[in-house]
Amino acid sequence: MTTESESAQEFYGRWARLYDLIARRTPGIARLRERAAAACRLESGDTVVEMGCGTGANLPFLRDRVGPEGTVIGIDFTRPVLERARTATAAYDNVHVLQGDATQPPMRAALEAVEGHPDGGIDAVLATFVVGMLEDPADAVDDWCDLVGSDGTVVLANAARSREWYAPPVNAVFRAIVVLSTPPTTRLRYESDPHIRLDEKIDAAHARLRERAVAVADETHVFGVVRLTGGRLE
Template identity: 80%
Template sequence: MPLDRLAERVGATDETTQEFYGRWAGLYDVIARYTPGVPALRRRAATACRLESGDTVVEMGCGTGANLPSLRKRVGPEGTVIGIDVTGPVLERARDRTARYDNVHVLRGDATRPPLPDELEEAGLDVDAVLATFVVGMLEDPAGAVDDWCDLVGPGGHVVLANAARSEVWYAPPINAVFRAVVVLSTPPTTKLRYEDDPHLRLDAKIDAAHRRLRDRSVAIADETHIFGVVRLTGGRLE
């Protein structure tokens, strides 16, 4: 099947990062599905993709597949859902979660090197939307990745980003203190006590760059904040 060729698009990725997220796949799955506010956020992100029956949607960094059933519900049995992630153990959970759907394809690949349009054309597919939740902060060049995703979708399609960054609400200081601790603990290697630059500031910069690039590439934009202002959701229809 031509879709299987997409799995070959695996780039070089830091082995420590893969081991870290692979080791904590079970805990990550619980957090992704049951943290208060996160399931509603995931539904909102899927809605922002503006999918219709028969559409094709690609999720970059699908993790354990928490979004995939919701995306499949929106495209229906005639549509196609492609979930891409680089970490084997989390993908196994995603495959188990979507095994009953024959139009959901979970592939191991690098989100910074998305499937090529000609490969999708061979499979008879045009990409209508790309979704990336809690992914761009892990990328070396998040704005460049957003450009690639926009190019993959093309004019009239949608790209949706949802990411956690420091809150800007009036009661933000205690929230941001907790957020910083979570970021440090979830940044491999977690044994480091000191960093040359604070991980949460580096994360903020990456997320700002990615969301700004999406706004620059879009003609219709939805910008929202969720969960005490910590999560930013940007959806764009491309020009």
């Protein structure tokens, strides 16, 4: 039987090219990626890890924040999307794209592989549109919080049902997009309402980040559908 993660890899592998277009060209998405990178509170020379980096649409924004002295590591388990991320960031020698599982990130190997990386640990973790695909999103957020050093930051951005007053038509469109874009195994398992399960996972992930953080910044974008939460750890 195909597992959810095999199904997700097959899905994103097959649609890598289309996903890349959507990830870079959707109106307003560049602004959102800019805000997500800003929420990471990075300084020149810092190290940031993006979990589930996909085709790498966030990586240039992160690279801008850490500058030429910093390090950006993108991790994803789907090879075709990673190849796109690699090509898109080939001009930067301090952006590294690795194949791995975001719930068991190969961080020691990743940092060792970065030539000349100062052993200063990880300053921030970013995950955009990923936690809804994980079996236990809150658990993954816990691990990411443990990964960043003291005063580090974890940032999540996810699409979930809008809570604005004008939400019904927005949510109808959102529901259609979720049904169409949910890998088949997940769709079968959650029957006709994958968007409800998606909301639960996203709520759980953002709630865990709020519990763990000593300072939290929340924003919403795109008619309230995209939630951005940044948490500063102790």
